[in-house]
Amino acid sequence: MNIGAASRASGVSQRMIRHYEQIGLIPGAARRDSGYRDYSEADVHRLRFIANARDLGFAISEISTLLALWSDQRRASSEVRSLALAHAEELGRKARALEAMRQTLLTLAQQCHGNDRPDCPILQRLED
Amino acid sequence: MNIGAASRASGVSQRMIRHYEQIGLIPGAARRDSGYRDYSEADVHRLRFIANARDLGFAISEISTLLALWSDQRRASSEVRSLALAHAEELGRKARALEAMRQTLLTLAQQCHGNDRPDCPILQRLED
DNA sequence: TCTGCACCTTTACATCATGTCAGGGTCAGG
């Protein structure tokens, strides 16, 4: 399977497939005589795994660990679980930070009459 | 005031002060004969404004607009308000996305007994 | 006055994940 087909089958862009290969997240693909990369079903399976992990917000370094655990038949599921929980906590931190910013902005916007006069508590707050 | 003092007074790193100057977010600083940048209290005030806006998650392009509105005495506060509300909505979108990822991970982790056996619903889910 | 240290200057490279473009080679059908 050429890279285009592998990309369509996995949902990972050709650009990122080559990138993942370059940074060592996935092994170098087999090559045809022409130099074209050649992917197996197992390769596509791994790419889908990566795409799903990315969708859950895992960073490449975390995915690298997940891939190792995935292919380790003797792995302990507790390792995967604690990685997932740590990541969930990190996501929660980020979500709460964004939410706090949002609340601040909403409060300020509420205090801003939003007419065509120049005074605005939002700008005043930014000056402090 | 040299850049180091301006940095300490505003909370913006020297690196970012120079960067903001380079990308045109702030005007080029006055220079001494030595070539050293020289900052006024007004310059520091503007840098603090930028730092506060960054803390609220505004992107540089949005801050550029905010700075223009800030220095425009004839501005309408409604412009500032709608910019803030649009940004708040964007923050909400991102926060909800992170929260959805987090919930997915928590659900999966709950289904994972987390012992030393290899089967793990988290990894299974990533395979789909 | 010389010396040393703290500060300043510019330039460049790194991050992270991803897009896009350029300049070329390959393959398959008509």
Add this chain to the structure above:
DNA sequence: CCTGACCCTGACATGATGTAAAGGTGCAGA
């Protein structure tokens, strides 16, 4: 054999920020 679709590598861009190198400046103390 030509054409269009595909593939290759390499390079540049994003956004916000850090760090490092190589060199000039300014001031205080010996």
